[in-house]
Amino acid sequence: RDDPQMPQVGQIIEPHTTEVGSFRVLRVIYSGPFSDVYLLGKKTNVNEKFAMKVERQVGNIRPVLKLDVFVLREMNTQTGFPRFIGAGQTPYYKYCIMELLGPDLSKLRRSLDAKKFSTTTALQVCIQTLQRLETLHDHGLLCRDVKAPNFAIGLESRASIIYMLDFGFARKYKDKNGVLMKPRPAAALMGTFLYAPMASHKREEQCRRDDIESWFYMACELLKGTLPWAHLYGVERHQLILEWKQFIRGSGRKEFLRGLPQQFDHILERIDSVSFFDRPDYRYLISQLMFAAEQLSIDLKAPLDWQKNKRLVRKAHWVGELGESNMASDLMRENSDLSTANDVTPVDVETWRVWDS
Numbered sequence: 568r569d570d571p572q573m574p575q576v577g578q579i580i581e582p583h584t585t586e587v588g589s590f591r592v593l594r595v596i597y598s599g600p601f602s603d604v605y606l607l608g609k610k611t612n613v614n615e616k617f618a619m620k621v622e623r624q625v626g627n628i629r630p631v632l633k634l635d636v637f638v639l640r641e642m643n644t645q646t647g648f649p650r651f652i653g654a655g656q657t658p659y660y661k662y663c664i665m666e667l668l669g670p671d672l673s674k675l676r677r678s679l680d681a682k683k684f685s686t687t688t689a690l691q692v693c694i695q696t697l698q699r700l701e702t703l704h705d706h707g708l709l710c711r712d713v714k715a716p717n718f719a720i721g722l723e724s725r726a727s728i729i730y731m732l733d734f735g736f737a738r739k740y741k742d743k744n745g746v747l748m749k750p751r752p753a754a755a756l757m758g759t760f761l762y763a764p765m766a767s768h769k770r771e772e773q774c775r776r777d778d779i780e781s782w783f784y785m786a787c788e789l790l791k792g793t794l795p796w797a798h799l800y801g802v803e804r805h806q807l808i809l810e811w812k813q814f815i816r817g818s819g820r821k822e823f824l825r826g827l828p829q830q831f832d833h834i835l836e837r838i839d840s841v842s843f844f845d846r847p848d849y850r851y852l853i854s855q856l857m858f859a860a861e862q863l864s865i866d867l868k869a870p871l872d873w874q875k876n877k878r879l880v881r882k883a884h885w886v887g888e889l890g891e892s893n894m895a896s897d898l899m900r901e902n903s904d905l906s907t908a909n910d911v912t913p914v915d916v917e918t919w920r921v922w923d924s
C-alpha cells in the first residue's frame with residue numbers, strides 16, 4: 568500500500584475497455600498476502616461503487632488474477648457470481664473490476680454472539696452455496712477452495728443472494744471437447760486445510776465431489792459452529808486433520824453429526840458415494856436440505872440473519888480476516904510464519920468439546 572506504483576486513494580483507473588468508463592480509487596477493502604482489493608467509485612458518479620482486485624506483476628508467489636478474470640467472464644450472467652466490469656494492467660500490477668459485494672459468510676458468522684447462523688439462515692445459505700457450485704461445475708470448472716470466506720452477500724436489494732468469490736484455485740475438469748480429464752498421478756495440496764477434501768490431503772487430483780466435500784464441512788460449521796479440527800495448525804498438522812475427516816466417517820460420525828438435521832447423515836453418505844468422474848447429485852442434496860427445513864417448520868423464504876439485524880453487516884466489516892486461501896504446499900515449503908493459514912479462534916469449540924476430553 569505504501570508503494571507509489573500500486574493504486575493510491577484518489578487515483579483514476581481507466582480500463583482498456585473504453586465502454587466501462589473511468590473509476591476513482593476510494594479506499595482499501597482488503598490487503599492480503601497475494602492481492603489487495605479496493606473500493607472504486609465511477610469517476611462520473613462516485614456513489615456508483617465497484618470492487619477492484621489487484622495483483623503485483625513482479626514478486627507475486629501466487630499470481631491468480633488471470634484465473635479470476637477468466638472465471639468471472641465465464642460466469643458473468645449467472646446468478647450469484649459478481650458481475651465482471653473490466654480488467655487491465657500497468658507495468659506494476661494487474662487489476663480486475665467487478666460488482667461490489669457485502670461481507671463474506673465467515674465474517675458474518677463470527678459477528679454473531681453464538682458464532683453460528685440461525686438454522687433458517689444456515690439452511691438457506693447451504694442451498695444457495697450448493698447451487699453456486701452446481702453452476703460453476705456445469706461450466707466445466709472446479710473451485711478447489713470452497714469455504715465460507717469465499718462466499719459473500721450481495722448489497723442492498725441483493726442481500727438475500729449469496730455470491731461466490733475468489734477463483735484463484737479454479738481448474739477446468741473438461742478438455743476443449745467437453746471430455747472429462749483424467750486425473751494426474753499426483754496433485755498439489757490445495758486450498759485451505761480446514762475445509763480441504765481428503766483427496767487434497769492425499770495429494771490426489773480433485774473432482775466435483777471434492778468441492779462438495781468441502782461444502783459439507785462449511786455447511787456443518789455454518790449450522791453448528793467452528794469445526795472440531797479448527798484449532799489445529801494445518802501446516803504442521805494436516806495429517807491429523809485428514810485423520811479427523813476419516814474419523815467423522817467412522818466411529819466419530821454420530822458425535823460429529825449430533826445437533827445437525829438428521830438429513831446430514833444421508834448427505835454425507837451421498838457425497839462419499841460419488842466417484843471421480845461422476846456428477847454429484849445436487850438435486851438430491853438440495854432436496855435433503857429442503858426436507859430438513861420442512862421437518863423443522865422453517866420457511867426458506869424468511870429474511871436472513873443480516874436482513875433482520877442490520878448491525879451485523881457493520882460489525883462484519885470489523886471482524887478480522889480469516890482463512891486466506893494459502894496454497895498449502897507453498898506454505899509447507901516456505902515454513903514461514905504465516906500462522907494465519909488456519910487462524911481460527913476456537914471461540915465456540917465448546918460445541919465439540921466431547922472430542923477434547
Ligand SMILES: Nc1ncnc2c1ncn2[C@@H]1O[C@H](COP(=O)(O)OP(=O)(O)OP(=O)(O)O)[C@@H](O)[C@H]1O
Nearest residue numbers: 597599601602604618649666667668733735891892
Ligand atoms: N467484489 C468484491 N466486493 C467486496 N469485497 C470483495 C470483493 N472481492 C473481494 N473482496 C474482499 O477481498 C477479500 C479477498 O478477496 P479474494 O478472496 O478474492 O482474494 P485473495 O487474494 O484470493 O484472498 P485470500 O487469499 O485471502 O482468499 C474478500 O474476502 C473480500 O473481503
